[in-house]
Amino acid sequence: MAGYEQVTDHKGAPYHAVLRSLHATLNPRTYLEIGTLNGATLKLSTAKSIAIDPKFQVDGNCLVGKPACHFFQMTSDQFFRDHSPSALLGSEIDLAFLDGMHLFEYLLRDFINTERHCRPNSIIAMHDCIPTDSHVARRSGGDQRYSETSPHPEWWAGDVWKVLLALREFRPELTIVSVDAPPTGLVLVSNLSPTSTVLSDSYFEIVRKYIDMEISDIGLEKYFAEINMTPTAKLSDLSGISKYFWL
Numbered sequence: 001m002a003g004y005e006q007v008t009d010h011k012g013a014p015y016h017a018v019l020r021s022l023h024a025t026l027n028p029r030t031y032l033e034i035g036t037l038n039g040a041t042l043k044l045s046t047a048k049s050i051a052i053d054p055k056f057q058v059d060g061n062c063l064v065g066k067p068a069c070h071f072f073q074m075t076s077d078q079f080f081r082d083h084s085p086s087a088l089l090g091s092e093i094d095l096a097f098l099d100g101m102h103l104f105e106y107l108l109r110d111f112i113n114t115e116r117h118c119r120p121n122s123i124i125a126m127h128d129c130i131p132t133d134s135h136v137a138r139r140s141g142g143d144q145r146y147s148e149t150s151p152h153p154e155w156w157a158g159d160v161w162k163v164l165l166a167l168r169e170f171r172p173e174l175t176i177v178s179v180d181a182p183p184t185g186l187v188l189v190s191n192l193s194p195t196s197t198v199l200s201d202s203y204f205e206i207v208r209k210y211i212d213m214e215i216s217d218i219g220l221e222k223y224f225a226e227i228n229m230t231p232t233a234k235l236s237d238l239s240g241i242s243k244y245f246w247l
Contacts, residue, residue, distance in 0.1 A: 004146045005220040006133040012232030015127060015181035019097060020044050022123065022188075025238050026247045028094035032085050032117075034076045034110055035099035035127075036062075042069075048089050052079050052100070076100050080113040092119045092194070094247050099127040102158025103139065105207050108166060111189075112199045118192045123245055128157035129164045130178060130185020130227065137161055137215040157184040162210040164227060165218075170198055170206060177244050178227040179235060190245055 012018075019041055022028075028047045036042050036051040039058040046065035052072045063069050070088055072079050086092050096118070098110045107126060114124055131137035135150035139159040147153040164187055167174055175191040199206070215223060234240045 003216065004134045004149050005216050006150070007220050007224055009132050009151075010130070010180040010182040010185060012180040012182065013236070014183075015179075015186040016041060016044070018179055018181050018186055018232055018235055019125065021236055022095065022125070022241065022245075023047075025241050026095070026123075026245065028123075028247055030089040030091055030094045032089075032093045032096040032114060033099070034097070034114075035101075036071075041097055041099070045095075047094065050085050050088060052076050076106070076110050076113070080109075084117070085114075086117040093117050093122055094119075095123050095125070097125045097127070102128060102141075102156060102160055104159045104162040104210060107160040107163045108199070108203070108206065111163065111167070112203070115192050115196070115199075116194055118194055120192050120194070121190060121246055122192055123247070124189045124192070126160070126163065126187045126189065128184045129161045129187045130180075130224075130229075131155075131157040131161055131215065132184070132220075134214070134216055134220065136184065137220075139214075152183070155183065159213075159215075161215065161223070162213060165223075166199075166206050166210060168226075170202055171196070175244065176227075177230050177235075179232055180229050181232050188245070 023044045031045040031047040031049040034052045036053040037057055039062040042051050042062045049066055049069045054075050096114045133150050135146035136155045136157045141156045177188040179186045
């Protein structure tokens with residue numbers, strides 16, 4: 001195992017701003033969000049929406065502009081076990097934002113379960129997949145090996161960055177746009193295949209392969225080079241967004 005690694009912090013627009021631009025430009029009709037917490041990103045949606053969080057801390061009116069909004073105070077695994085988002089929304093999901101448990105296998109399952117209810121040109125946005133140092137990228141929030149070295153000792157993105165590697169390996173046909181949105185990046189995925197079973201069929205194989213990997217095992221700079229970062233400025237308006245996405 002290599003030691004601590006660090007790269008320059010992201011310099012783009014905050015991830016909230018990128019999500020706001022996607023909502024305003026593409027005007028999704030349906031929206032699903034995992035990890036709503038205080039509702040800051042849910043407020044960006046004016047679509048029929050689903051919000052999932054095991055412990056909501058909503059601090060304002062998240063219903064403004066929405067024709068319907070369903071709140072499910074439970075884990076995402078429980079939600080997908082007992083409910084159909086496409087049935088609740090009346091159609092497939094146009095835009096999803098996954099920001100739930102910061103563990104690789106959880107985000108992998110969230111992606112699998114969400115994609116099943118999307119259209120090929122739907123967009124799945126994933127938060128926290130582009131950490132900027134080994135401390136932020138640690139799997140366990142209690143792991144403090146590098147806390148005194150990191151410029152962000154209070155941050156914990158978890159090991160969800162591994163999902164990006166898994167998607168690139170097992171689903172190379174996906175359109176994946178990795179965005180330099182502070183604090184821990186934003187990954188946008190489209191060209192989806194709702195009927196694909198590649199990830200679900202290979203789930204245990206994928207988890208075994210990646211579960212014990214640390215960011216230093218591949219090298220943080222190499223990771224950044226491989227994911228081909230896109231500046232947020234390229235997703236600030238219709239002319240930029242439509243190069244990658246449409247709804």
